[in-house]
Every structure is written in C-alpha cells, then in structure tokens.
Amino acid sequence: MKYKELAERIFKAGNEAGMQDMEVYVSGSREFEVKITRSEIDGYKLADNSGLGFRGFYNGKIGYSYTEKISDDSIPYLVKGAIENAEINDTKDQDYIFEGSLKYTPVNNLNTELDGVTEKQKIDFAIEMEKKALEMDSRIKASQYCMLGTGAYSSELFNTKGLALADEGNFAYAILMVLAEENGVYSSGFDFIIDNDFSKFDTGKLAKKAVKNAIDLLDAKPVESGEYEIVLDGMASAGLLGAVSSIFSARAVHKNLSLLKGKLGEKVAAECVTLVDDPFYKGGTSTSSFDGEGVATKYKNIIEGGVLKTFLHNLKSASKDGVESTGNASRDSYKSTIGISPTNMYFKPGDKNLEGIMEKISKGLYLVDLDGLHSGFNPISGDFSLGAKGYLIENGKVARSVNQITVSGNFYEMLMNIEEFASELRFGMGGGIGSPPVRIKKLSVAGE
Amino acid sequence: MISKNVIASVLEAAVSTGGDFAELFIEDSSKSSLNYLDGQLESSQTGRDFGVGIRIFSGLNCIYAYTNSFDQDSLVETALKAAQAVRGSVHQGIKVLNNMKTNRIHVVEIMPDSVSKKDKLDIVKTAYNSAIAYDSLIKQVSSRYSDTVQNVAIANTEGLYREDTRVYTRLMINAVAEKNGQMQTGSANPGSHGGYEFIQGLDLNAIARSAAATAVVMVNAEYCKAGVMPVVIDNAFGGVIFHEACGHGLEATSVAKGTSVFAGKIGEKVAPEVVTAIDDGTMPNEWGSTNMDDEGSDTRRNVLIEKGILKGYLVDRFNGRKMGMESTGSSRRESYKFAPTSRMSNTFIDNGHSKKEEIISSVDFGLYAKVMGGGSVNPGTGEFNFSVREGYMIRNGKIAEPVRGGTLIGKGPDVLQKIDMVADNLDMDQGMCGSSSGSVPANVGQPAVRVSSITVGGR
Numbered sequence: 008m009k010y011k012e013l014a015e016r017i018f019k020a021g022n023e024a025g026m027q028d029m030e031v032y033v034s035g036s037r038e039f040e041v042k043i044t045r046s047e048i049d050g051y052k053l054a055d056n057s058g059l060g061f062r063g064f065y066n067g068k069i070g071y072s073y074t075e076k077i078s079d080d081s082i083p084y085l086v087k088g089a090i091e092n093a094e095i096n097d098t099k100d101q102d103y104i105f106e107g108s109l110k111y112t113p114v115n116n117l118n119t120e121l122d123g124v125t126e127k128q129k130i131d132f133a134i135e136m137e138k139k140a141l142e143m144d145s146r147i148k149a150s151q152y153c154m155l156g157t158g159a160y161s162s163e164l165f166n167t168k169g170l171a172l173a174d175e176g177n178f179a180y181a182i183l184m185v186l187a188e189e190n191g192v193y194s195s196g197f198d199f200i201i202d203n204d205f206s207k208f209d210t211g212k213l214a215k216k217a218v219k220n221a222i223d224l225l226d227a228k229p230v231e232s233g234e235y236e237i238v239l240d241g242m243a244s245a246g247l248l249g250a251v252s253s254i255f256s257a258r259a260v261h262k263n264l265s266l267l268k269g270k271l272g273e274k275v276a277a278e279c280v281t282l283v284d285d286p287f288y289k290g291g292t293s294t295s296s297f298d299g300e301g302v303a304t305k306y307k308n309i310i311e312g313g314v315l316k317t318f319l320h321n322l323k324s325a326s327k328d329g330v331e332s333t334g335n336a337s338r339d340s341y342k343s344t345i346g347i348s349p350t351n352m353y354f355k356p357g358d359k360n361l362e363g364i365m366e367k368i369s370k371g372l373y374l375v376d377l378d379g380l381h382s383g384f385n386p387i388s389g390d391f392s393l394g395a396k397g398y399l400i401e402n403g404k405v406a407r408s409v410n411q412i413t414v415s416g417n418f419y420e421m422l423m424n425i426e427e428f429a430s431e432l433r434f435g436m437g438g439g440i441g442s443p444p445v446r447i448k449k450l451s452v453a454g455e
Numbered sequence: 456m457i458s459k460n461v462i463a464s465v466l467e468a469a470v471s472t473g474g475d476f477a478e479l480f481i482e483d484s485s486k487s488s489l490n491y492l493d494g495q496l497e498s499s500q501t502g503r504d505f506g507v508g509i510r511i512f513s514g515l516n517c518i519y520a521y522t523n524s525f526d527q528d529s530l531v532e533t534a535l536k537a538a539q540a541v542r543g544s545v546h547q548g549i550k551v552l553n554n555m556k557t558n559r560i561h562v563v564e565i566m567p568d569s570v571s572k573k574d575k576l577d578i579v580k581t582a583y584n585s586a587i588a589y590d591s592l593i594k595q596v597s598s599r600y601s602d603t604v605q606n607v608a609i610a611n612t613e614g615l616y617r618e619d620t621r622v623y624t625r626l627m628i629n630a631v632a633e634k635n636g637q638m639q640t641g642s643a644n645p646g647s648h649g650g651y652e653f654i655q656g657l658d659l660n661a662i663a664r665s666a667a668a669t670a671v672v673m674v675n676a677e678y679c680k681a682g683v684m685p686v687v688i689d690n691a692f693g694g695v696i697f698h699e700a701c702g703h704g705l706e707a708t709s710v711a712k713g714t715s716v717f718a719g720k721i722g723e724k725v726a727p728e729v730v731t732a733i734d735d736g737t738m739p740n741e742w743g744s745t746n747m748d749d750e751g752s753d754t755r756r757n758v759l760i761e762k763g764i765l766k767g768y769l770v771d772r773f774n775g776r777k778m779g780m781e782s783t784g785s786s787r788r789e790s791y792k793f794a795p796t797s798r799m800s801n802t803f804i805d806n807g808h809s810k811k812e813e814i815i816s817s818v819d820f821g822l823y824a825k826v827m828g829g830g831s832v833n834p835g836t837g838e839f840n841f842s843v844r845e846g847y848m849i850r851n852g853k854i855a856e857p858v859r860g861g862t863l864i865g866k867g868p869d870v871l872q873k874i875d876m877v878a879d880n881l882d883m884d885q886g887m888c889g890s891s892s893g894s895v896p897a898n899v900g901q902p903a904v905r906v907s908s909i910t911v912g913g914r
Contacts (some may be wrong), residue, residue, distance in 0.1 A: 044712055050794065051540050053520035055533065056506070060494040073502040075523045081503070088501035095576045098495045126540070132642055149714050151835050186714050186835040193716065193836040229910075232681050262493045263595045266636065342499040379840035382829030383862045383912075388638040392862035393842035394681075413681065413840070413862050413912025452783045453681030 008173055010059070013077070014165040017245055020082045021232065024090060027327045028104035029063030029240060029407050030166040032299075033077070034341050038158035039126065041336050043133040044150065048139075054158075060341035061085040062104075063167075063206065069102040073341050102345075103322040106168040107273060108303035111296045114287055116176025129155050131212060132181065140185050142216035144222055147298075151195060152184040160401040170301050178203050178292070180328030183437075187221035194227070194410075196220025197376075199436060201289055211325035219351040220375065227410035236371035237414065237447045238364060238400070241433035244354070244442035245378045249435055250380045251418050255282075256311050256335075256347040257324035264387055266419055274423035275315045282310040286334065291351035293439030300336030308332060309352070310422075321347050353441030357428040359416050364429045364446045366403040372452065373405065374414060389418035395452075412454040424448040456481050457507070459552050460525045462610045462713060465509065466549045468534035470612055472541045474511040477549070478533075478611040480749065481507050482791040485568050488601040491579040492715045494587075497597075499572065505684065506791035513541040517773050519794035519894045528591050529560075535644050557747055561740050563622045563650035567602035577602050578626065578654055582663045586630045589667035592674055594638075595631040598663070600624075600654070600749075609751040617751040623742075623896060624653050625885070632670035641669025641827070641844070646896065648887040649740040669826055669845045672857045678863035679846060679913030684823035685815055686863060686906045687813030687849065692827050692884035694803050694899035697732060699832040699868035700839040705759050705767075706785075707774035707797040708891060714835045716868050716909055717765060729807050729877045732760040736771055736784060736800035736864075742885040743800040743898040749872075750786040750795055757783050759802075771797040789893025796892045803900030807877025812905040814876045816852035822861060822911055823854050824846045830884070837867035862912035877904035 014031040021029045035057030042050030060073040070093025074081040087273070137153040152443070162174040171189060180201040187194045198216035203373070239247070257315040259265040267275060276282075288294055288330035298304055300322055308316050320328070321336035324347060337348035356403035365373060378394035392415040397403045462479055469477035484504040491499040507530060508521040520537035524530060583598035605621040625646030632639050643666040647653035688696055701717075709715035717725065719790035726732075737752030738744050745754055750772050758766045770778065771786035774797055787798035815823065823846065830841030847854045883900035 048516045048518075048540070051516070051518040051537075052794065053518075053537055054792065055522040056523070057523055061682070071498070071500050072506070073500070075507040076503060076525065077523070077604070082505060091572050092499040092501060095489075095499060096496050098497075100495075144699065148535045149712060151709075151712070151714050195833055195835045199601070223587065263633070264631065266638065266914075342502055344500055366706075377831075378833075378838070378843065378864075379831055381860065382831065383840055383842045385640060385842075385860075387639075387640055390860045392842065392860050394862070394864045394912075407831065411864065411866075413864050413910065415678075415681070415860060415912055415914040417863070445555075451681065453910060453912040455683075 008163050010163050011171065012167060012373045016079065017061060017082055017085060018167050018228045021086050024086050025065060026086070026090065027064040028167050030104050030164070032060040032162065032164050032338060034058065034160065034162035035366050036103055036158050036160035038156060039129065040156035041130050041156060043137050044153065046134050046138065048130065051070055058341035061089055063089055065090045066094035068093045070096060071344050093149045099274060100323050101326050103217045103300065104166050104168055105301045105322060107301060108171045109384040109442065111303045112287060114294050114296045118177060118296055121177050121179060121203050121205055122156065123401050124205050131159065132208065136181065136183055136210040139210055140183060140218050141455035143218045146187045146189050146222060147185050148181065149219055151186050152182055155181045158279060163176060164301050169281055172294055172297050172301055179205055179208065179291055181213060181220045182206055182294040183217045185217045185221050189225050192225055192226040192408050201292060201438060224410055227396065227408035228300060229411045229454065230409050231452045231455050234449045235449045235452050236368050238373040239370065239447065240375040241431060241442045241444050242435055243374055243431065244445045245435035245440045246377055246380050247418065248442055249437055249440035250384045251386045252352060252440060253386060254347055255349065256318050258347045260318055261324060261327060266389060270315050273315060274313050276310050276313045277425040278313040279427050280310055280313050280422060280425055281308055282352065283355055284309055284349050286350035288351035290443065293350040298334045299336035302332045302334045302336060304350060308402060319347050319349060321345060333350065349439065351439050353432060354428055354443060354445065356430045356432045356443040360400055361429045361444045363442060364427055365400055368400045369402055371400045372409060373400050389414060391418065412452050414450050414452050417452040421447055456483050456606065456608055456796055457525065459616065461530065463549065463552060465526060465530045465534045466610065467610050468531045469509055469511050470547055470549060471535065472538040473546060474513045474538060474780055475547055475604050476512040476543045476608065476612055478510045478750065478790050479507060481608040482605065484603055484605040486603045489566065489575055489579050489599065491583045491598040491618060493595060496576065508791040509537055510794055511537055511774065514861065515670035515777055516796065519770050521791050530550050549612040549897055552610055552616040553614050555615060555617045557617055559621050560737060560746055561648050561744060565645060565651040566604065567622065567624055567651045568604055577782060581588060582628050582659045585660045586628055586665035586667045589664050590671045592632040592634055593667050594633040595628055596714055597629045599627040611807060615751050619746050621648060621745055622650050623648055624651055624661065626654060626657060628666040630667040630670045632674040634674045637674060639670050639673035641666045641673065644885055646742045647740050648742055648744045672848065673859045675856035676859040678681050679911065681911060681913040682909055683910050685905060686817050686824055686909050686911065687818060687821065688824045688827065688882045688906065689903045691882040692899060693824065693828055694901035695827050695886065696841055697797060698802050698899045699841065701871055702799045702802050703832050704837060705769055706770050707770040707778060710768050711774040711777040716837045720765050721767065722763055726760055726871045727761040727875055728763045730763055730874050731805040732803065733758055733805055734799055734802045738801050741801045741883065741898050742896045748786045749771065749788045750782065750783045752782050752784045752786070754800060755784040757785065769797040769799060769829045771795060787892060787895045789895055793892040798835065798890060798892060798895055799888060799897050801881060801883065801898035801900065803881060804877065804902065806879045806881045806902050808877045809876045811878045811880055813842055814903055814905045815849060815854060817905065818849045819851060821849045826898060827910060830869060837869055840864045860913055864910050872907060873907045873909065874904050875907050876905035
C-alpha cells in the first residue's frame with residue numbers, strides 16, 4: 008500500500024495536536040478520453056488525479072479535511088482543518104472510526120486486458136463509430152457527442168484502529184449522440200456502453216441504436232393530453248429511480264426527507280416490485296467489497312414483493328436505529344464527508360421481453376427518454392413532471408413516434424401502479440442504478 | 456504558485472512535437488462549506504484543490520491533460536505525454552512570458568478564509584432558525600454556506616502570463632413544508648463573486664422566509680392542470696428559460712459544430728423586437744463575473760440579441776479557430792480538471808417598457824410562474840424543459856390560486872419568437888451551470904415576460 012507511511016505521519020501529527028481516532032482515505036485515477044467530431048480529434052484528455060481525505064475525533068466530535076496536494080507539507084493544513092471542523096460540530100449523533108468487519112467478500116473490478124488496448128485503437132474506435140452513424144442514414148447530419156474513455160482507479164483506507172483496506176479497478180465507456188435533420192426538423196438519438204471488457208464494445212451496435220433513436224423521432228408529434236398506460240424504457244426508469252434514490256437512505260428518513268418514514272414492513276409498491284442493492288453485481292460501477300467507512304458490503308432486497316424490507320445504513324444511522332450497518336456508507340471521493348448511498352441498485356427483471364409487456368396495451372405510450380430529471384422532479388415529494396419522447400402503442404404494437412409531451416405523476420404512487428417488469432435490465436449513465444422496461448397502469452400526459 | 460522557469464519548460468515540452476499553441480492553467484483553491492440540517496451541523500468540510508491543466512492545439516485538434524503533481528519533472532512528463540498525441544511536425548517554440556496585469560473589478564474586502572468557522576456556523580444557524588420559525592408546516596430546513604478562494608495562473612506559448620484570485624461566497628437555504636403526507640420545497644440561494652462582506656450584508660431573515668414561503672404556498676396548492684396556454688414568467692430566476700433554451704445554443708461549443716439551431720443566423724431576426732439579450736461577465740461582484748476568463752482574456756459585455764436580431768455568439772479560443780471568430784472573453788472551466796470552452800457568465804434579457812401588472816392583466820387564462828426551478832436543453836434540437844417552483848393560475852387578468860408541479864416544455868427558438876411582452880423589473884439570480892467544461896457559477900436574469908403560448912405540463 009502506497010500511502011501507509013504518510014497516513015502514519017498524519018496520525019502522529021493529529022495525535023500531537025490532541026486528536027483521538029483518525030482515518031485517512033486516498034483515492035486516485037488515471038483516465039483517458041477522446042472526443043471526435045467529423046473524424047477529427049475534438050477533445051483529447053489525459054487525467055492523473057489523486058487526493059487525500061482526512062477525518063478524526065477531537066474532543067469527542069468528528070472533523071473533516073482534504074487536500075489534492077499529497078505531501079508532508081499538507082499535514083498541518085489537514086490537521087488544523089479537521090480540528091476546526093470538529094470544534095464546531097454540534098451533532099447529537101455518534102460518529103465512528105471503524106475497527107473492521109470479520110469477513111470481506113472479494114470482488115474483481117480489474118480487467119487487465121483493458122490495459123492492452125492502445126490509444127490508437129481507442130481513437131479509431133470513436134472515429135469508426137461516428138463514421139458508421141453518419142453513413143447509416145443521410146438524414147444524420149452530425150454527431151453531438153462521440154467519445155471513448157478508459158480509466159483505472161485505486162483507493163486506500165487506513166485508520167488508527169488498525170484497519171487497512173485497498174480497492175482497485177478499471178473501466179471503459181463509449182458515448183454516441185447524433186443529430187438527424189429532415190425538412191428543418193431536428194431530432195437527436197443516443198446510446199452508450201460502460202464496461203471494462205472492451206470486447207463488448209461494438210461501433211456498429213452503438214451507431215445503429217443512436218441513429219434509430221434519432222430517425223424514429225423525426226416525424227414525432229405530441230399526443231392528446233390525458234391518462235395513458237405507460238411502458239418506461241429501462242434507462243428512463245433507471246433515471247427516475249436514480250433521482251429519487253436518497254429516499255431509501257436512513258439518514259433521509261431521520262431528517263424527515265423521505266416519505267418512506269415509518270413504512271418498514273409495509274407495502275410500498277406493487278407485488279411485482281423487488282428492489283435490489285447488490286454490491287457484488289458483476290461489471291457494476293459501484294461494485295466493491297467494502298463501503299466508505301470500511302464496513303463489509305452485503306446483498307439485500309430493499310423492497311421485496313412490494314414490501315419495504317430495509318433502509319440503507321452507515322454506522323451512524325444504524326446506531327441511531329439500533330441495527331447493523333448495511334454497508335452503504337458512501338464516499339464519492341476524498342472530498343466527501345460520509346453519507347449513505349446505494350451500491351448497484353436495480354429493479355429485479357421479469358420474464359417477458361419488452362414486446363411481451365407491450366402486447367396487451369390497446370392504447371398507451373412507450374417512453375424512451377425523460378428530460379429534466381434534475382429540475383422537473385421533486386425527490387422529496389416524489390412529484391415529477393418531465394419532458395418525454397417515445398412511441399404511441401396501439402393494439403400492442405408501436406404505431407408512431409411521439410415528442411413534445413410531458414408525463415407527470417408521483418414516484419410513490421407510481422410504485423404502487425407498476426404492472427410488470429420486462430427482462431432486459433439496463434443501467435443508466437450515472438452508473439449504479441438500473442431497471443428493466445416497466446409497465447405502469449397510468450400516468451398523466453400533457454400534449455395537444 | 457509555480458515558477459516561470461518551470462512553466463516555460465512545461466510549455467516547451469507541450470509544443471515539442473509540433474503543437475502550434477499550448478497553455479497552462481495552474482490552480483490552487485481553498486474551499487470551505489457547512490451544512491446545517493435538522494437543528495444540528497450535518498457536515499462541514501475544509502479542503503484544498505490543487506492541480507495543473509495543460510492544453511495543446513494542433514490546428515483544429517485539441518489535447519488536454521491534467522495532474523495534481525507540482526514538481527518540474529512530473530509536469531514536463533505530463534506535457535510530453537500529451538504532446539505525443541500531436542501529429543504536427545514543425546516545432547514552433549514559445550514566446551517569453553510577460554506578466555500581464557489583471558484589472559481587479561471585483562473588490563473583496565474580507566477574505567472568507569480569514570473568517571472563523573464559528574462565525575460561519577452562526578450565519579447558517581440564524582438562517583435555519585428563521586426558516587423553521589416561518590410556519591408550523593415547515594418540517595425541515597437545510598441551511599448551507601460555502602466559500603471558495605480560487606487562485607489561478609494562466610500562461611501560454613504566445614507569452615501571456617496572468618494571475619487572478621476569484622472569491623465566491625454563497626448561502627443556500629432549502630425549506631421543506633409538509634401537510635397531509637405531501638411535501639413541497641422552496642429555496643433561496645444568494646451568491647456573489649465577492650468576499651465575506653457579501654454574507655454579512657445579507658438579510659438572513661428575509662432570505663430564509665422567502666424560501667419557506669414558497670414551500671408553504673406550494674404545499675397548500677393543487678396540482679397544475681396541463682395544457683397549452685400563455686405564461687407570464689417573472690423576473691430573476693425566470694431568466695433560466697433564456698439561459699437554457701437559447702443561451703446554450705449561442706455558445707460556440709455547439710455553434711462551431713453546426714449542431715446549434717442558431718448556427719449561421721447572425722443578423723437574422725430570431726426573436727420579436729421587444730427582446731434584447733446580453734451576457735456580461737464584467738458586472739461588479741456578480742456571481743457569474745470574473746476579472747478575466749479561463750484563457751486569460753478580459754471578460755466583456757456581449758450583446759447576443761438586440762431588438763430581436765441575433766448579434767453574436769459566446770466564443771472561446773479553440774472554437775473561435777473553427778469559426779474564424781475572435782474570443783469574446785467567454786472561456787470558462789470548473790477547475791484545472793476541465794479544458795475550458797465558451798460558457799455564459801451573467802446572462803439576461805434586458806428591460807422592456809411594459810409594466811408587470813399590465814402583462815398580468817393582459818392574460819385571460821394562463822399561468823404565472825413566479826419562481827422558476829431548474830431546467831435543461833438539448834442544444835441540437837432546442838428542446839427544453841423547466842420546472843415551475845412557485846406558480847399561480849391567471850384568471851381574467853388577475854393572479855388566482857397557486858398551483859404545484861408545473862413544467863414548461865418547448866423548443867428554444869419557438870419560445871423565443873413567442874415572447875411578446877417584456878416588463879421593466881430586471882433582476883438576477885444565482886445558479887450553477889453544468890456543461891462540458893464542468894459546473895461554473897452563472898447568473899440568470901430577466902424582467903417579467905409574457906410567452907404567448909407554451910405547453911404546460913401538470914397532472
């Protein structure tokens with residue numbers, strides 16, 4: 008472990024300044040990204056990023072600090088900052104520096120074959136992906152985003168209770184967004200992949216999907232306003248779930264920011280709904296054997312058969328509720344204070360495929376894209392009103408494309424109105440949150 | 456921060472393979488934040504961001520690399536690695552670095568890092584208590600404070616060397632009202648490119664109460680009914696509609712690619728004559744202002760639309776090359792981790808001649824969007840969506856019942872054409888704008904405007 012000795016020197020300085028239990032978290036990554044526009048390199052990025060987060064107790068209260076200048080000169084700054092923050096900490100809750108779990112489930116996030124992919128292969132991949140999209144249909148006028156990126160990361164966690172943990176992994180992603188135009192009408196389409204297995208990256212497949220999405224919606228029109236039976240595509244559903252994910256945090260419950268408060272053991276969703284938090288999901292972007300506090304992660308159903316089984320906990324919220332941590336302490340980076348977040352969270356898929364769940368709909372909408380999740384969605388009330396695009400379903404089949412509509416509802420009500428999930432699980436761009444296509448009894452649509 | 460000799464050697468390395476321009480962005484920032492929630496301190500953080508970004512141009516190719524390393528060897532190594540991506544041939548060399556004075560428009564009296572955490576805690580506590588006390592329906596309040604002192608040095612192969620210190624202070628209040636199991640929120644987020652004196656000058660009570668008031672009105676409101684109708688969007692944060700629906704399409708980032716609906720339309724009428732829109736990065740101590748942009752050019756007042764005619768775009772150095780246009784001092788980035796690109800600063804629709812009352816009374820049936828929430832746009836298609844944070848129906852020319860959950864959707868160029876009345880009550884509000892060069896402080900603003908017809912989503 009690279010930073011063990013530095014961590015020890017920090018602990019020594021903290022100790023001399025009167026601090027008690029302390030923890031050092033160091034994370035770093037090396038990343039590469041290329042962006043292509045009209046076969047030219049429009050963006051080319053090399054990143055070498057690392058930082059150190061420090062926290063520790065001073066007079067029984069915890070304080071935080073961090074630095075991106077990882078060297079011994081930063082030690083006084085870290086200790087002073089943490090003490091200053093501890094001194095004003097008036098929290099009534101107990102914080103913890105953790106001594107370690109008995110057992111950690113090993114995970115493997117490192118695909119060494121990815122290191123063998125050359126920069127030229129990566130650039131050529133992006134150029135080819137754009138080229139294929141532009142050649143596929145004359146109505147495709149440009150690529151709005153065409154990029155390929157790869158990266159490797161590592162993190163180390165040390166504390167004065169003797170815990171020393173390390174994690175590493177790598178990833179690659181490709182994103183394509185194209186713009187179609189016909190008779191002055193514009194439409195854009197999108198596809199992406201995130202995986203550390205580069206053999207799964209297929210320029211043709213990505214181009215085809217992005218092009219289809221753009222072309223299909225060129226002749227899109229609104230539908231009449233009213234209530235519709237809805238099939239939400241997996242990505243769109245994952246987007247909604249991601250925007251509301253904090254409601255499953257025990258912290259949000261304690262702070263009166265989740266309407267799931269007091270609903271443990273109660274029915275909060277239709278019976279077909281099982282919501283999984285799986286830190287061991289293979290290829291997941293949040294796959295890890297330990298959480299932000301060093302607690303061993305575990306697989307759990309948050310909702311099972313429609314019943315709320317557990318909230319997500321870190322050590323602090325768990326001690327408040329008198330339960331064990333669920334291993335969901337979050338630490339997005341060395342800059343973050345400890346919070347709570349899901350690992351790889353997804354709705355459990357059903358048996359039928361997408362066509363299968365549309366079959367019985369006599370008139371409804373299949374929505375592939377929801378806009379405005381960060382503004383048109385109030386995660387506290389669960390109310391959403393979002394721009395949407397997709398297709399009109401008539402007699403179980405796609406009839407035509409639809410845009411310039413809004414779809415509105417309430418997430419909590421929607422959970423109750425879920426009819427079924429299809430089989431095709433898909434994770435969203437932000438990573439970590441997934442859903443298969445889902446059929447919902449009704450949502451309100453504003454169009455013409 | 457880093458000596459000029461070291462900078463020169465890094466720049467030399469960056470153009471050693473034939474790049475025709477290279478630039479260094481050196482950042483050393485200190486940040487402090489506090490979040491007061493539920494009657495206690497939820498989190499407080501102190502940190503230092505430090506890194507160097509290296510940008511190389513080779514014709515119309517752009518390469519960017521960054522690192523947290525600060526010694527000469529690692530920086531030169533990073534520059535050489537980035538330079539390997541250049542396919543040029545002629546080595547151009549660099550010009551001697553000349554110190555260029557930065558004109559400090561934004562006066563800072565009290566550096567926030569000189570203020571104790573205890574004082575900052577008192578501020579968030581005071582605001583918290585005012586918001587909680589506003590109404591018994593207020594069940595939760597988050598009161599946050601943040602400051603950043605961003606020291607930057609920018610140097611390039613044309614001999615430019617410039618330093619600047621950007622100081623940001625901000626208070627963010629979010630209040631939650633609950634009634635019959637329903638929750639609604641309200642917020643107020645004043646911020647400044649200025650020192651701690653900005654925070655001291657705030658009327659904490661009034662700010663906290665305005666956030667709480669929105670939450671209380673909305674929790675008592677019925678859902679907004681969907682439909683196509685005229686909408687009156689009030690001033691200040693209402694300007695988010697122009698920012699999202701038009702502003703992003705005027706950034707060279709999307710214009711140079713030809714993917715903006717405004718590409719190739721300079722000199723054309725894109726809005727009714729009542730609309731004049733400006734982006735002004737020079738406004739003293741405003742949230743979106745800077746003394747210089749993130750390429751070291753002076754910020755400017757750029758007229759985007761004058762009396763309905765498209766006058767200009769927001770241009771950065773790299774996209775300017777593609778478009779054959781000069782930089783407009785609009786190049787911005789969140790930090791050394793991002794290559795800069797054209798971004799908005801303080802962007803607003805200028806005052807018109809109507810009175811707000813006159814605009815309201817002109818509407819028989821429509822929506823009054825008193826406070827807007829956020830929104831987003833696809834610059835290629837112009838499609839946007841915004842949430843209405845505090846809205847009311849207008850009936851027979853009068854503001855009637857409050858409505859919740861409203862959304863405005865449409866296409867930027869269409870809605871711009873439909874702005875048919877502009878009031879004279881211009882005001883600004885503060886937001887964080889996210890795009891390819893990260894999240895940057897930006898002001899939005901406008902007087903009250905009437906959009907003759909727009910799709911309102913509700914339920």
